[in-house]
Amino acid sequence: MILSGKFFRRCLLFLLAALAFAFATACWDYRDIDKRIFVGGVGIDKSAQDGRLEISFLIPVVRAIAGGEGGGGGGGGGEKPVIVESTIADTITEGARNLALRLNRDLFFEHMRIVIIGEEAARQGMEEIINPFMRQTEFNRRSRIAISEGEAGKIMGIKTTIEKLPSAYLESIYGNASLSGKFVEGDLGDFLHQIHESGGNALVGKVIPGADEVNIGGGAVVKHFKLAGWLSEEEIQGINFFLGKITGGSITVDDPRGKGKCTFVMLNAHRRLQLISAGAVPEFQLKVLAEGNVVETTEGVSMDVQDEEIIERLVSEKIRTEIFKGIARLQNDYRVDLLKLGEFLHRYHPKLWRNYEDRWEDIFPDVRISVSVTADIKNIGVTK
Amino acid sequence: MKMLTNNDKITVSQTVALLITTMLATGILALPRNVANKAGSDGWLLVLFAGVLSFFSSMIVGALVKKFPRDTFIEYSQKVLGKIPGYFLGIILILYFLFISAMSVRVFSEVMNAFMLINTPRGFIIATMLITSAYIMRHGIEPIARAGEILLPVLVFPIFAMYLTALPRADFSELLPFLDTPAKTLAIGTVQNAYNFLGFEILLMVGPYMRSPERVMWALLFAMGFITLMYLFIVVIVFASIGVEDTRILLWPAMSIIRTIMAPGGVFERLDALALALWTIASFTTINGMYYAGTLAAAHLAGVGEFKFFVTIFLPWVYLISTIPGNPLDTMRWTQISGVAGLVIAVIIPAIVLAASTVRKKGGSAS
Numbered sequence: 015m016i017l018s019g020k021f022f023r024r025c026l027l028f029l030l031a032a033l034a035f036a037f038a039t040a041c042w043d044y045r046d047i048d049k050r051i052f053v054g055g056v057g058i059d060k061s062a063q064d065g066r067l068e069i070s071f072l073i074p075v076v077r078a079i080a081g082g083e084g085g086g087g088g089g090g091g092g093e094k095p096v097i098v099e100s101t102i103a104d105t106i107t108e109g110a111r112n113l114a115l116r117l118n119r120d121l122f123f124e125h126m127r128i129v130i131i132g133e134e135a136a137r138q139g140m141e142e143i144i145n146p147f148m149r150q151t152e153f154n155r156r157s158r159i160a161i162s163e164g165e166a167g168k169i170m171g172i173k174t175t176i177e178k179l180p181s182a183y184l185e186s187i188y189g190n191a192s193l194s195g196k197f198v199e200g201d202l203g204d205f206l207h208q209i210h211e212s213g214g215n216a217l218v219g220k221v222i223p224g225a226d227e228v229n230i231g232g233g234a235v236v237k238h239f240k241l242a243g244w245l246s247e248e249e250i251q252g253i254n255f256f257l258g259k260i261t262g263g264s265i266t267v268d269d270p271r272g273k274g275k276c277t278f279v280m281l282n283a284h285r286r287l288q289l290i291s292a293g294a295v296p297e298f299q300l301k302v303l304a305e306g307n308v309v310e311t312t313e314g315v316s317m318d319v320q321d322e323e324i325i326e327r328l329v330s331e332k333i334r335t336e337i338f339k340g341i342a343r344l345q346n347d348y349r350v351d352l353l354k355l356g357e358f359l360h361r362y363h364p365k366l367w368r369n370y371e372d373r374w375e376d377i378f379p380d381v382r383i384s385v386s387v388t389a390d391i392k393n394i395g396v397t398k
Numbered sequence: 399m400k401m402l403t404n405n406d407k408i409t410v411s412q413t414v415a416l417l418i419t420t421m422l423a424t425g426i427l428a429l430p431r432n433v434a435n436k437a438g439s440d441g442w443l444l445v446l447f448a449g450v451l452s453f454f455s456s457m458i459v460g461a462l463v464k465k466f467p468r469d470t471f472i473e474y475s476q477k478v479l480g481k482i483p484g485y486f487l488g489i490i491l492i493l494y495f496l497f498i499s500a501m502s503v504r505v506f507s508e509v510m511n512a513f514m515l516i517n518t519p520r521g522f523i524i525a526t527m528l529i530t531s532a533y534i535m536r537h538g539i540e541p542i543a544r545a546g547e548i549l550l551p552v553l554v555f556p557i558f559a560m561y562l563t564a565l566p567r568a569d570f571s572e573l574l575p576f577l578d579t580p581a582k583t584l585a586i587g588t589v590q591n592a593y594n595f596l597g598f599e600i601l602l603m604v605g606p607y608m609r610s611p612e613r614v615m616w617a618l619l620f621a622m623g624f625i626t627l628m629y630l631f632i633v634v635i636v637f638a639s640i641g642v643e644d645t646r647i648l649l650w651p652a653m654s655i656i657r658t659i660m661a662p663g664g665v666f667e668r669l670d671a672l673a674l675a676l677w678t679i680a681s682f683t684t685i686n687g688m689y690y691a692g693t694l695a696a697a698h699l700a701g702v703g704e705f706k707f708f709v710t711i712f713l714p715w716v717y718l719i720s721t722i723p724g725n726p727l728d729t730m731r732w733t734q735i736s737g738v739a740g741l742v743i744a745v746i747i748p749a750i751v752l753a754a755s756t757v758r759k760k761g762g763s764a765s
Contacts, residue, residue: 151654
């Protein structure tokens with residue numbers, strides 16, 4: 015008989031194996047990589063329509079990039095490496111869905127590098143804008159975030175020269191903390207962290223659009239989920255010193271003989287914050303130790319031990335001034351504790367913090383902070 | 399005790415592996431949030447206290463295993479409390495194990511749906527997982543324990559390594575203020591989070607299958623100590639790298655931080671796939687332990703030697719129970735309920751049985 019035991023079993027086994035193949039393809043979540051669009055950046059602006067947002071997606075055109083780099087030269091020549099698609103919607107997700115009517119491929123945010131929020135939109139309130147970045151797992155918390163002076167759409171539209179992709183350019187420029195302390199370094203995760211820690215206050219990067227480049231100097235102050243204003247490059251450097259975030263950058267002072275300028279490049283900076291007294295208003299003391307090299311002096315100046323001491327004094331004076339500038343702006347103009355003093359009290363003096371907690375916003379502007387800075391020259395190069 | 403067709407015995411190290419892999423479940427992905435909500439930056443203390451508390455509670459089960467080294471809970475509860483109450487407790491035990499299996503597989507499917515298989519129907523994830531579990535279970539306790547033994551290092555070392563990569567971002571001052579929570583809150587939080595250490599109650603059923611039941615306390619101590627350290631490590635890393643406030647809002651904080659870290663040197667930009675693979679193994683072993691204990695209980699209660707039959711019979715029921723919660727928030731509520739049920743099953747009922755057996759002088763010497 016054809017249906018003898020052995021044969022039947024083999025047939026069954028074969029059928030089961032075939033079935034297993036059909037089920038093992040993970041078909042529901044399967045998408046061809048060439049059916050996807052990898053969004054490099056998102057820009058969010060207030061739109062002309064009341065209460066709605068204008069959302070720009072920065073989309074790399076993979077074909078154009080590959081063609082250009084392949085050495086063909088003429089091959090991919092005329093094609094633009096990126097396109098910017100804008101749409102008006104109430105939420106970011108709705109915006110992405112709107113694009114389904116215009117683009118044949120799926121928008122895919124896993125590799126998003128940067129989020130830029132336009133000035134107007136940020137002033138209106140950022141709570142609902144940042145929500146999807148928390149809730150959805152597709153947005154990764156490592157992408158950068160910044161607030162643009164003017165429209166975010168302008169930043170999305172810049173034509174970069176050194177990098178092919180604006181999103182890669184925008185992301186990596188925020189990695190320059192070892193070269194300069196005059197911007198706010200941090201990613202989406204850090205930003206969300208600050209926002210939740212303090213109930214809506216955060217220090218965010220600022221970005222100014224140019225013709226074919228951007229400038230990320232300075233920073234933006236977010237208070238109660240709304241953009242309150244800007245901080246200058248010097249003020250940001252001071253605040254970075256205060257927060258212990260300096261890992262590089264330079265300070266230029268008059269040289270000891272008064273003949274020209276002298277540049278001090280920072281290697282790193284340590285800081286120590288202490289609570290001195292806790293009356294109606296707490297008083298703090300900040301000690302900063304900045305270490306670095308002297309890399310430039312005006313021609314003809316050769317240094318001796320005395321000069322070194324003078325330079326150290328001048329540099330620490332300058333740093334001190336910058337720190338005070340930053341503190342003054344936050345205390346007097348914005349009245350928002352981005353120096354993390356509340357957090358410091360909460361962590362190290364939890365019992366005291368309870369007295370201040372409720373009225374902290376009113377207390378913070380009156381908090382007294384004394385600052386002492388020590389600069390330490392480690393190296394002076396190979397000329398005397 | 400009736401001889402079962404599959405009466406393989408497991409060694410002490412296999413028992414430890416079985417206990418650890420059963421306890422280690424996807425619940426840990428939500429644990430940092432639970433403790434952060436209870437005690438803020440003192441949350442990690444809750445993990446420590448809950449671990450210690452759970453070890454002492456598990457000693458009750460351990461004492462029962464030592465006292466009745468040849469019987470499962472089904473038999474000795476009937477010996478001690480009488481036929482009918484024992485039978486009744488047996489049914490509750492079966493229902494509990496099936497319910498826990500259902501909840502574990504459900505939580506696993508929630509995590510999968512949230513982080514990787516976004517469009518895959520939940521039922522499909524649950525069904526494939528259950529069928530795989532049922533397959534290994536039909537071969538009896540020894541393969542399950544052996545799978546635990548083999549998978550344990552595969553599971554544990556990568557988990558440690560993975561979370562260690564978050565260290566460069568970690569800010570340990572997030573753990574301050576220290577001891578700022580009232581003692582009462584700490585005590586309540588400890589009890590409320592003790593359910594994360596459940597899993598040792600499978601010893602109620604698995605006890606007589608141990609080759610040397612007199613060393614059950616060592617097995618428990620080792621397994622509990624290990625799990626406590628591991629949970630502590632994960633909670634501290636999560637707190638230090640994303641902060642207590644963020645931990646409070648994220649549904650699965652221990653999974654979300656995987657997305658914020660990048661392996662050193664940029665070799666692997668994304669560790670999500672690895673993390674999900676590891677948690678798949680962790681859930682698989684948990685479901686195995688719980689489900690197996692349930693079918694074993696049913697076989698012993700029915701007095702039949704064949705437990706494989708029950709593996710198949712229970713499959714659709716476990717599936718159905720796992721589809722009860724409507725959404726992730728609902729699942730959270732149900733896992734809380736299952737935690738309470740677990741404390742009753744794993745601590746209170748064994749305590750009653752132990753007390754009764756001492757009073758009525760039943761069972762062997764509690765050496």
